[in-house]
Amino acid sequence: MKRDALRAVAMFVLIALLPLAGDSYWLRLGTTMLMYGVLAISWNFIGGMAGYPSFASAAFFGLGAYAGAVAQKLGAPMGFAWALAGAAALVFAAALGVALLRLRGHYFAIASLVVAEVLRELVNAATDLTGGGMGLNLPIPRLASIEGQAMFFFYAMLALAALAFAAMLAAMHSRLGFGLRCIQQNESAADMLGVNTTLYKVAAFMLSGVFVGVAGAIYASWVHYIEPPDVFDVLYSVKAIVMVLIGGAGSVFGPLFGAALFLSLEELVWRNYLQVHTGVLGLLIVLLVLFLPKGLISLRRRTA
Amino acid sequence: MKRPIAGAALAALTAVFAVAASAQDTIRVGAPLPMTGPLSPEAVKQQRGYNLWAETANAAGGVKVGAKRMKVEIVYVDYQSNTPRAVQAAEKLITQDKVSFLFSPFGSGATKAASGVSEKYGVPTLAATASSAQVYDQGYKYLFGTFTPNDTLTEPLSDIVRKAAPGVHRVAILARNDLFPLAIAQEMEKSAKKRGMSVVYFEKYAIGTLDHASALTQIKAQAPHWIFATGYTNDLVLMRKQMADLKLEAPVITMIAAPAYQEWIDATGKLSENVTSAAWWHPAVRYKGKDLFGSTESFVKRFQAKYKTLPDYAEASAAAAGAILQMAIEKAGTIDPAKVRNALASFNETTFWGPVKFGPTGQIVSLEPPVFQIQGGKPTVIHPAAIRQGELRLGVK
Numbered sequence: 156m157k158r159d160a161l162r163a164v165a166m167f168v169l170i171a172l173l174p175l176a177g178d179s180y181w182l183r184l185g186t187t188m189l190m191y192g193v194l195a196i197s198w199n200f201i202g203g204m205a206g207y208p209s210f211a212s213a214a215f216f217g218l219g220a221y222a223g224a225v226a227q228k229l230g231a232p233m234g235f236a237w238a239l240a241g242a243a244a245l246v247f248a249a250a251l252g253v254a255l256l257r258l259r260g261h262y263f264a265i266a267s268l269v270v271a272e273v274l275r276e277l278v279n280a281a282t283d284l285t286g287g288g289m290g291l292n293l294p295i296p297r298l299a300s301i302e303g304q305a306m307f308f309f310y311a312m313l314a315l316a317a318l319a320f321a322a323m324l325a326a327m328h329s330r331l332g333f334g335l336r337c338i339q340q341n342e343s344a345a346d347m348l349g350v351n352t353t354l355y356k357v358a359a360f361m362l363s364g365v366f367v368g369v370a371g372a373i374y375a376s377w378v379h380y381i382e383p384p385d386v387f388d389v390l391y392s393v394k395a396i397v398m399v400l401i402g403g404a405g406s407v408f409g410p411l412f413g414a415a416l417f418l419s420l421e422e423l424v425w426r427n428y429l430q431v432h433t434g435v436l437g438l439l440i441v442l443l444v445l446f447l448p449k450g451l452i453s454l455r456r457r458t459a
Numbered sequence: 460m461k462r463p464i465a466g467a468a469l470a471a472l473t474a475v476f477a478v479a480a481s482a483q484d485t486i487r488v489g490a491p492l493p494m495t496g497p498l499s500p501e502a503v504k505q506q507r508g509y510n511l512w513a514e515t516a517n518a519a520g521g522v523k524v525g526a527k528r529m530k531v532e533i534v535y536v537d538y539q540s541n542t543p544r545a546v547q548a549a550e551k552l553i554t555q556d557k558v559s560f561l562f563s564p565f566g567s568g569a570t571k572a573a574s575g576v577s578e579k580y581g582v583p584t585l586a587a588t589a590s591s592a593q594v595y596d597q598g599y600k601y602l603f604g605t606f607t608p609n610d611t612l613t614e615p616l617s618d619i620v621r622k623a624a625p626g627v628h629r630v631a632i633l634a635r636n637d638l639f640p641l642a643i644a645q646e647m648e649k650s651a652k653k654r655g656m657s658v659v660y661f662e663k664y665a666i667g668t669l670d671h672a673s674a675l676t677q678i679k680a681q682a683p684h685w686i687f688a689t690g691y692t693n694d695l696v697l698m699r700k701q702m703a704d705l706k707l708e709a710p711v712i713t714m715i716a717a718p719a720y721q722e723w724i725d726a727t728g729k730l731s732e733n734v735t736s737a738a739w740w741h742p743a744v745r746y747k748g749k750d751l752f753g754s755t756e757s758f759v760k761r762f763q764a765k766y767k768t769l770p771d772y773a774e775a776s777a778a779a780a781g782a783i784l785q786m787a788i789e790k791a792g793t794i795d796p797a798k799v800r801n802a803l804a805s806f807n808e809t810t811f812w813g814p815v816k817f818g819p820t821g822q823i824v825s826l827e828p829p830v831f832q833i834q835g836g837k838p839t840v841i842h843p844a845a846i847r848q849g850e851l852r853l854g855v856k
């Protein structure tokens with residue numbers, strides 16, 4: 156654990172130096188990469204460790220984005236709004252977890268997929284509060300300069316990613332991580348042996364929600380305009396899963412590497428293929444998963 | 460060994476950056492568009508307008524810049540209907556593709572979000588589809604928009620109705636829960652209340668609704684004098700037909716934005732008679748422009764020759780953005796961004812789109828959006844006075 160922690164610190168320090176090296180376009184890519192990293196790390200709690208294929212990332216993300224945005228619209232300061240978004244996602248995940256985590260496998264996946272759709276319709280209908288289909292404009296933070304803003308949101312996202320990573324590392328090396336791995340291997344057996352499976356699963360689900368919720372709120376402040384189809388986009392759920400699969404499910408560094416590689420691929424393909432980029436990206440992902448089923452992390456084990 | 464892979468990807472990325480070539484004798488204009496995702500139909504329209512401008516300008520030898528003529532090249536990027544990607548696309552176009560000018564992404568929200576980037580780099584930016592006044596109130600100097608605020612559509616309409624039919628005071632509003640349709644419905648509510656009319660019904664329907672009967676029955680129970688419905692062609696064809704089925708009639712029925720499209724008139728046939736509407740532009744308006752398209756008629760003719768359909772206000776606005784940019788460049792005699800920006804700020808010319816003059820915020824102030832009514836199966840302009848073709852007729856059955 157100590158070695159992993161040290162490596163992680165080194166890595167985050169390296170990422171923190173990015174603004175020195177690149178122009179603001181790189182800074183923007185870096186912010187997006189860290190956001191993807193938060194999504195992937197969060198999914199790893201429930202999907203990688205407990206083996207529950209959750210599609211609820213988009214729901215947490217959108218919920219956080221709207222909680223943060225509405226709070227700011229009503230006059231809350233930005234930092235408070237972000238914390239509130241995290242709390243909202245946490246409570247929502249707990250309530251949802253108690254209901255949904257009774258389901259297993261495909262049933263759980265489908266149920267979690269629908270949550271984002273339900274939330275989107277609710278947000279759409281609550282026009283007075285959320286602007287509905289018109290979207291919601293956020294106050295532009297009064298920071299020194301546009302470069303200053305870019306820098307600020309980069310470091311905010313970096314701090315969140317580091318926090319999520321630390322939580323994952325702690326969870327992996329605790330009773331919780333052990334229990335979740337038991338659940339993944341054989342839930343009935345774990346239950347019989349005295350692992351409180353319901354508690355553990357709900358805890359994992361809450362952890363997979365809270366950071367994504369905060370990421371949603373930071374995102375909303377960052378782009379200062381959100382609309383329901385934007386933040387409740389099912390692609391947030393899918394991307395989180397794909398990134399973890401590319402990196403290596405259940406591993407410590409897998410989600411982060413997966414996020415970095417996924418973003419690089421996405422960017423490369425997007426630049427070079429105007430019309431068919433989504434198709435090319437899909438093809439690349441299929442190839443990656445086919446030839447590296449255990450993710451990037453497995454490369455190291457093979458050569459070591 | 461995970462690092463070599465990530466490294467290779469990064470190296471490849473850097474290599475791509477270097478390819479961005481910029482020829483000296485072309486003017487590169489960046490256009491981030493939502494080519495995939497829910498907004499993709501809008502991207503097609505924007506692209507038609509931009510392409511028509513570029514082709515027309517190039518066919519005439521290019522844009523006159525001082526003594527020489529430069530060809531136009533539009534660099535498109537797909538932002539997947541996703542706002543942060545629109546901002547990212549704008550930044551990529553400026554920093555890596557080295558475009559000299561920018562056309563904004565679609566809609567008020569994405570335009571506002573992306574305007575910070577073009578302001579930062581000092582790149583003159585034309586917004587063809589952003590109407591909200593909040594887009595332009597950030598004190599930015601490089602953003603110019605061709606749409607007037609939404610209330611410039613509902614205000615003249617309400618004035619005309621008030622004058623022609625003082626007895627109209629019960630208004631029912633049914634709006635599609637979508638960016639522009641809902642915003643314009645809320646403006647209508649304000650305009651009506653301002654004139655002492657009472658809004659007896661205000662509801663919104665979800666995108667993709669396939670049955671309006673229950674909403675229309677509720678409206679009928681309120682016996683409104685004025686029914687104001689918003690949506691696109693499919694929504695309002697269905698709604699208009701269901702109104703007829705339910706025998707829902709009123710002295711005034713206004714629909715936005717579908718009646719601006721010939722397909723809507725064709726699909727509803729006789730039911731379209733006397734329905735009023737408003738848009739920022741309509742192919743029936745008649746302006747004599749000094750731009751490359753000349754008169755509105757000749758623009759419509761060119762558009763029809765190329766795309767076999769009538770242009771709508773979004774397509775015309777995109778082409779107008781190009782035409783305005785061209786005139787500003789020609790007036791400045793250079794593609795120096797600061798000088799073109801000044802030429803845009805002091806712009807005061809008539810184009811096929813209408814008279815163009817930008818206010819201190821950068822939003823157009825000279826344009827009077829036409830109010831029109833379907834009379835005898837044809838859209839007839841009833842406002843503004845300068846291009847009026849007929850008078851408001853009451854009674855929609």
